[in-house]
Amino acid sequence: MIKILKYSIYDLMRSRWTYVYFAFFLLFTFSLLLLSSDLSRVIISMMNVVLILCPLIATMFGVMYFYNSREFTELLLAQPIKRISIFWGQYLGLASSLSISLLLGIGIPFTFYGLFYSAEILDFLILLINGVALTFIFSGLAFFIALKNENRIRGFGLAIIAWLFFAVIYDGIFLLLLMFFREYPLEQFSLFATLLNPIDLSRILLLLKLDISALMGFSGAVFRQFLGTTLGMLVAGFVLMFWIGLPLWGIRSTALRKDF
Numbered sequence: 001m002i003k004i005l006k007y008s009i010y011d012l013m014r015s016r017w018t019y020v021y022f023a024f025f026l027l028f029t030f031s032l033l034l035l036s037s038d039l040s041r042v043i044i045s046m047m048n049v050v051l052i053l054c055p056l057i058a059t060m061f062g063v064m065y066f067y068n069s070r071e072f073t074e075l076l077l078a079q080p081i082k083r084i085s086i087f088w089g090q091y092l093g094l095a096s097s098l099s100i101s102l103l104l105g106i107g108i109p110f111t112f113y114g115l116f117y118s119a120e121i122l123d124f125l126i127l128l129i130n131g132v133a134l135t136f137i138f139s140g141l142a143f144f145i146a147l148k149n150e151n152r153i154r155g156f157g158l159a160i161i162a163w164l165f166f167a168v169i170y171d172g173i174f175l176l177l178l179m180f181f182r183e184y185p186l187e188q189f190s191l192f193a194t195l196l197n198p199i200d201l202s203r204i205l206l207l208l209k210l211d212i213s214a215l216m217g218f219s220g221a222v223f224r225q226f227l228g229t230t231l232g233m234l235v236a237g238f239v240l241m242f243w244i245g246l247p248l249w250g251i252r253s254t255a256l257r258k259d260f
Helices: 002-013 016-035 039-068 070-077 083-112 121-148 152-180 187-195 198-209 218-227 230-257
Strands: none
Touching (some): 002 083, 016 039, 016 083, 039 070, 039 121, 039 198, 070 083, 083 121, 121 230, 187 198, 187 230, 198 230
């Protein structure tokens, strides 16, 4: 698995799309820092980009890489190699290469602007951790969807629908439920519903860490009461790890049962 992981990272690092992904974050971050010297405001602006773009790119890259490397995968399957090692190695290579591009693209500009001498370094680390976590989560979902569907068009369509659901549709359904049942106590429901969406969970964690949860009104107070505590942070971290592990389990179960 380690050899396949190394090969996948090397293969993806030669792809121009990896450099485009890196260059976008590099130029965008430098532009924000040129417009504002307040690192806290720049981190808030980067939050909105990371929470939407990282899942989208991870989803698209995951599906594209799986289908484009299908012949190589079939060659590996003909060798005395465990199926789990093949697919987990490819998945980890893809997620790692995207994470490296993200870390370098955002980290280099902040380093030049004196991040390590500022008080916002912890907020910046939380931003990067959430970006990497979302990259691994949605790369895994994309691999799982592509592995389940032989048809490329169907695989791409389902992957885009999955991203749209977590990024847009889920929030709309959530707000409608809050509006229809506003006369009932919904504190516990709001917390539980947030944990079911990794993008929303990452957003809440960043808002709490940046100390701007007051902008969310009553909901912000509820989230701070639980997720702002040590126990809440541990639960949130465990849920993010669960979201990373869930696609891995799906890839494993599908790969073992699928007839190639």
